[in-house]
Every structure is written in C-alpha cells, then in structure tokens.
Amino acid sequence: MDGIELTQPGFKRLVLPNASLDLLAHGCRWTEGPVWFGDRDELLFSDLPNNRVMRWSETGGLSVYRQGGDFENGHTRDRDGRLLSCSHRGRRIHRTEPDGSITSLVERYEGKRLNSPNDIVCKSDGTIWFTDPHYGIQTDYEGGKQEAERPAAVYRFDPRDGSLRVVADDFQGPNGLCFSPDERRLYIVETGLQFAPDPVQHIRVFDVDEDGRLGGGDVFATISPGNADGIRCDEEGNLWSSAGDGVHCLDPGGELLGKIAVPTTVANLTFGGRHRSRLFLCAGQSVYAIYTNTRGASRP
Template sequence: MLCSLLAGLPFVSAVAADDPVFLSQPEMLQDHGAGEGPVWHPRLGLLTSGEGNINRRDLAGQSSVFRADAGSNGLLFDRQGRLVICDNQRRQVQRIEADGTLRVLADSYQGSRFNQPNDLTIDSKKRIYFTDPQYGDRSGMEMLDDEGQKVEGVYRIDPDGRVTRIIAHEVDRPNGLIVTPDDQFLYVADNNNELGGARKLWRFDLNADGTLDLKTQTLIYDWGTTRGPDGMKLDQQGRLYVAAGLNKPRPPAQTADRPTAGIYVFSPAGEKIDFLSIPRDETTNCAFGGKDGKTLFVTAGGTLWSVRTAVPGYQLFGGR
C-alpha cells in the first residue's frame, strides 16, 4: 500500500518509519494575534488571521497589522505570490493582486451566498478549492440542496471564475483541506464539534477535471469525542501535519480523558506516525516557513508557536 501511494507522489522520497519529524520542543512566539490561517512569504515573513485582521510577523520577529478589518480565516499565497483569502465575515474568497487591489473571486453559488469560507488549497492547474462550513448561528444560511437541506460544502474556483460544488453531504462540516502536489488526492478535515458531530480526516481521489471520485472516500483518522481536525500542511516527503485535539474537556460535546491538542503527523500511506503536543487550546492550524522551510508555525487559541522539523514543508510560492 505504501509503495503504491509513494509511486503516485513524485515529490516524495522514501520515508522510513523511524525517520524523525520534529527536532525541538514547541516555543511560544506570540501570546495574541494568531488565531488562524498562518502562511509564510520569504520576504514578508509570516501572516496570520487574528483579532479581525491579517497580522504580520516579519523576518526580524516584529509584529504589525498587515490588513485591518480583513475578516479572514484561511490564507494562502498562490504560485504568483498573490495572497488568497477566505473572508468568513463577508462570506467571500478574495485575492490581493500584484498591484495591491482586492479582487473578489467568489461570493455565491447558484445565487446563494456562501456560509463561512474557511480554508483553501490550490492545485497545479491554478484551481482553488475551499471549504464552507457554518459555525455558530445557522439562521442566516442560504446554501441549500435541491431538497431544501442545508449544505456545508467544498467548492472549486476555476481560473476562468466558474464555481463548482464538489462536496455536498459527504462530510459533516468541512474545515481544513489540502491537495497533494501531483493533484492525486484531496484531504478534507471533517470538524463538527457539536454533540454527535464528526471529527474525522478524509481522503478523496481527485480527478483530472477537478472533481472528486466520491466512491474513494477513505477515513484516515477519527478523533472520537475530542476536538476534530482543523488546518493542515504537507512536507516535502508527503507527510501530512494536522492541527487537532483539545487539552481540557468541554462536555457534553467535546470530551478528552487526556490532553490531545497539537499537531498529528500522518505518513503518505495514511498512518499516524507522530504527535506534537501544544499546551494551549485550541490548536487551529500550521504552516511551514523560515529560511530553510524547516520551521513549523502553529496557531493555537490566538497564540503562535514554532518548532523545528527534520524535513522542509511543501510551498506553492518560493519567490522573493
């Protein structure tokens, strides 16, 4: 199984079961301003979503507001170095163009406004995939299927601007997601932390046209009744780093008999191979960065942490 999966991932070198993942203990860098959406830029440094803004931590470690009142969650630099934003307050996916102007890429599907665009990923053909869950008050939801059922889905934005729903009810409440560099798989975090909700990580085969083979839906990991999976990233050996878990129970919906908050690492074959504990609830997302790409930045409860890794992260944009 492992060999067959590795064969489909040209960026992967052989991964031994005992290869190290983390080379240090996590260190807190900031105690506020880093709620979600970490993304690295080789000139700007690290951007995070927090306190309603997009915040910047520059290469010298100095913090500032990069974009005020952004309403953002997920952030990603595309291959051209443009910042793509999930604005869950305005219910849009946006992009900051090279000249600094803000372009709305998508704000509705079939005439209905999105719920709360949450996280995003981009494939090799420049197609953007994003999740659209609804957390909190559900009274303003417009997304319905043909039977009138509310939809928390996954969507694709093609380079020509066309929007397509690729997941409707196959997952409970989609959150983080990532496509592998060869466009073979799409991983989706199913993170419904209400009583009885799913807290699972799924993998789908991605077709050449950007649709999913829904019959290939594969369960990678189930967090049970603790907090489910959130944001995720890949390293250059194809290992998947997923932010999830909870340190203090929140009964009755979220329970944990031991601390589970941190970064879960899975092999390309889908096996859990490591866990890094983060002593702060909630661990929401992560991003690789630093000069050598071997620093993993972790957002947790508004705080920002870093840890050194043995392998660099996979980055879409590496320019300056």
C-alpha cells in the same frame, strides 16, 4: 526528546532533538489561517475574532498587516504569489493585489450566497479549492450571525474562466484541506455540526482526476484528543494535523507516526522558513513555531 512523542520509530527522523517550541506571538483572541511569504520572510495569520490579519517576521516581530478584513479565516497564495483569503462576514473568497486593493473572486453559487468560506488551497494549475461550512455565520464571535443559503460544501474555482463547481457536498462541516505532494489526493477535514453533542469529526481522503473531479472519500484518520482542523503535507506525503494536544503526524496510510506537544489546542499550521522546514502553529491566543527535519510539500 522533550515534548515529542514517538508513536512509530520513523517519526524520529522527522523531528529534531535540539529544536525548541518557540512562542512567536501572544495576545490575540483566536489565531487562524497561517501562510508563509518566503519572498518577504514573513508569516501572515488571522486574529479572527479581532477582525485583523497579523504579520510576523524574525526581524520585525509582530505587527498588524490589515485591520477590518471582513473576518478573514484561511489564507493561501495563488500561482502569482498574491494572497487569497476566506472572508466570514463577506461570505466570499477575495484576493489582495500587489497594491493592497481587494478583488472579490467568489461570492455566490447558483445565485445564492456562500456561507462562510473557511480554508483554502491553490493547485498547481491555478485552480482554487475551498471549504464552505456554516461556522462563521452561526455566531457573532467570528463575523456575525447570518442566515445560511446553501448547504455546506467544498468548491473548486477556476479563475481562468470564472467557473465554480461543487466537488464534495456530503460534509456536515468541511474545514481544513490540502493536496498530497503529487496532487493526486485531496485531504479534507470533517469537523461536523458546530453545536452537535457528538459531531462527526475525522479526516477524509479523495482521489483527484485530471479534470479536477473527486473520487473515493474514505475516512483517512481520526484525531484525538480534540479534532483535526488545519492540515498540511510534507514533501514525503506525511500529513501534519492540528489536534487538541498539539500536532499529530500521520504517514500516507493514515498511521500515527508521532506527536508534538503544544500548551494549547492547535487550530491551523503551515510549513515555512528558509527551507520550508519550520512548522508554524496557530494555537489559541498564540503562534508557535518549531524546526523539523522535513520540508513542506512544494507545488509541482
């Protein structure tokens, strides 16, 4: 299969020999934060340095969804289907209402401003989990240099009572995150200090208890070449990770099953399409997609 590397025989049933890698969009600066809207048959993603959110659909092609969103990075949907976004320059998590207005949800913790929320997921109980590294306020390219007020951390926000708490604070640069299909595990990417000569870079896995507290935190896998950034689980619990050479698929034990080659570094990814079996890839200036023989994990 052209562009497919089978590290383990089990990867063969997850990919399709006749499925091509399709170029959907080009001409952005750095694509990030893909999120699928099945009820509208469209993909939203960030063109981060250009400070805009883009829309792609099979019938409508590429268009601008929102220009000037305070440099949004990661996106997801809440339990009511509303768009949740991580704002670098605004240093907050905000929600897009059905009428298009913006509601700020989280801006501060213990009186101090967040850094630059990066990636975000919503658990089936409605709680919102997000990473908050310093990346977005360390350069002018992705939002503008600002002073950090807090160490990097991972947070859990409950919109029902407005509570916000740190769930992990032993990261240098927390990045992508996702739950296992049963939500008993949380995977979090560590991409380390941005300008360090040899940053710590790997994926860690945590146990999630009924109160939303984390345990464990061992290294799950290290991605090479490049490093992990965005990650997603399929319905079988396999973890699909961005990488320097494309996409890597790992089984629930952390063993590499195989790779999908992409012409440029992949930053983030998500499952979508009619059956949640199409893998959308944000890669450099472009967005690609490829049909797979598995489906993205659905929330309980």
